[in-house]
Amino acid sequence: MSERSLELELPDGTCLCVPFGATPLDVASKIGPGLARGAVAGAIGGRLVDLREPLSQSGPFRVITARDPEAGEVIRHSAEHVMAAAVKRLWPETQIDVGRSDHSEKFQYDLDVPVRLTPEHFESIEAEMRRIVEAQQPLEREVVEREEAKRLFASLGEELKVSRVDDIDEGAELTLFRNGDFVDLCRGPHVQQTGQIGAFKLTEVGGSYWRGDESNPMLQRIYGVAFSTEKELGLHLERLEQARRRDHRRIGADLDLFWFHAWAPGAPFYLPKGLVLFNTLVAYMRELNLKYGFLEVTAPLLFDVEIFKRSGHYEMFPDMFKIRASGEDAEIGVKPMNCPGHCLIFGSRKRSYRELPLRLAEFSRLHRNERSGTLLGMTRVRAMSQDDAHIYCQPDQVEAEMDRVLRMTAEVYRDLGLSGLEVRVATRPEQYIGEIGDWERAEKRLGDATERAGFSFEWAPGEGAFYGPKIEFHFRDVLGRQWQLGTLQMDMAMPERFDLRYVGADGQEHVPAMMHKAILGSLERFIGIYLEHTAGELPLWLAPVQAQVLPIADRHAEYAGKVCDVLRGSGIRVELDARSETLGYRIRSAETAKIPYILVAGDRELADGTVTVRRRHQKAQTTVGVEEACSTLEEEVKTRGIS
């Protein structure tokens, strides 16, 4: 291969030799004019390249067309420019800031617009966008010098953009993309002409701080989605509708699980059925605490804030503690976490190495003064409980304790049917306490333990807690959304801060190692996530009502009541629905309440001492003896059957 040419390996296996500096569009034209017309980008070695960008390397090459999955991000990126152009046409004084870096799902633009934008403006912006799309404006790529770019943006009154140019590293090549009179600093890639943006829709508008900093003025951010076809847009909107139906706030209200009142923002009321779910989860975690050697405690709810000054939380979260009993000198705080209390328990008497590891678990309700704008149903609350525990051990026991927690974690996620886990090890953040060397050792120990437990993981640099690095478990739900659940964290600060010591085998005092563990995390948040994941169709062992007994007519009510008694005697949560409604009506009522089992009792069942069993969503039924139905349910509860 000469220096003056590149060798491109095409998807069909053939090799194409092109001159150095040829563009993907040149290559596409060489292959065929139809392909060139349909091209939206090139890809070399899997990396997207703008059609107008000169190629500088050999390798596997593809032309991306509207049919390729990668086309979406190119189309969205170009739609983003079209949107900004449309807004500038409508309000010429608008200054543009920046768009989105990840176009895998949506696009956005931060703009300084002279009007307060509301969704009502979308129609006119979209109409303007449509005009630009229909005009099939070519997107032109241009390489410019830094000073030239600054002069250009200054002449256009784009002060925000001028300052963005200053942010870019010296020596980096600056490129502009133009369509019509719109010009933006941009790396691309972009479609050839705006007509390739098949379908788009603006979705949201909201504020965003200039450079993400709350002390800066606020710009307006418009979000949108774009696809190559109307059909894809339709599918996208359907997915949103599906997510809306699974919204845990809706399910929680429909199934009478929990409720919120304006007088306690961010603090759920658990209704009887919701509390069954909560309590069942706690009972399950208690079972595992016993199995894995965790000892449950309860520390006080209100504390002199001295404890949080000691732990370091007071300094980190100064707004978290805002209670003062009148006439008292001490500032009182409601506890936002359990660890300081557990440290007091550890320090309550002299500790021997013989009682280590000491694993203290607690389910107490915690209160955190989360900012009002961040509250969201059960998933972001101010009052919550965690399946929390703190482990105090000798330094040489840390590995074994990590392994123990990771085994427990794997067991919980398996029992709950949560797959699609992704694990991250989060390292030292900018604000931290302790020594860097200790941090690095702890980070490695966490990574190693994760691998020993059979999880693959990724590093999450700078995302650890201020007191130590942590393992984070992320779970992907059936709709593909990712949620953080459990964590295992090293704590390099608190044992010293609370002056914790144990007497070792050598008769000397030592500082214990400390770890924080939560597997479900906040139970409120977990319940919210799990309801969305399961669409409210909880497995039998967690269902607030496990079975509904339906007598066909009044004359069967007494027998149905007896069936209920038998099931209740075995600990099954059962309800009788003897309303004078048709059977079909009551079946529907039980199905929409997502009750796992419907047991019907009529003349035949009364005569034979049986019930007809209908599993949720299954039309097929079987008739079995009451005792048999009872033991089937008992077995399914016991084994925590998923479905």
Next chain:
RNA sequence: GCCGACGUAGCUCAGCUGGUAGAGCAGCUGAUUCGUAAUCAGCAGGUCGGCGGUUCGAGUCCGCCCGUCGGCUCCA
């Protein structure tokens, strides 16, 4: 907290440019006694989120507050 939208019966929503509220479902009562996703009839249910203002008159217009939702933790 900041930006924006929204707040009408338990739920989902209607209520035009101001003239003192309406539906479906749920609930209750009665009839029906029924074999696997909605039987019929009737009844009841609302300080229109709260407070203040404009007006002869406010669910509707204006202001403040509360709540909920969407967004804000950047990075061509």
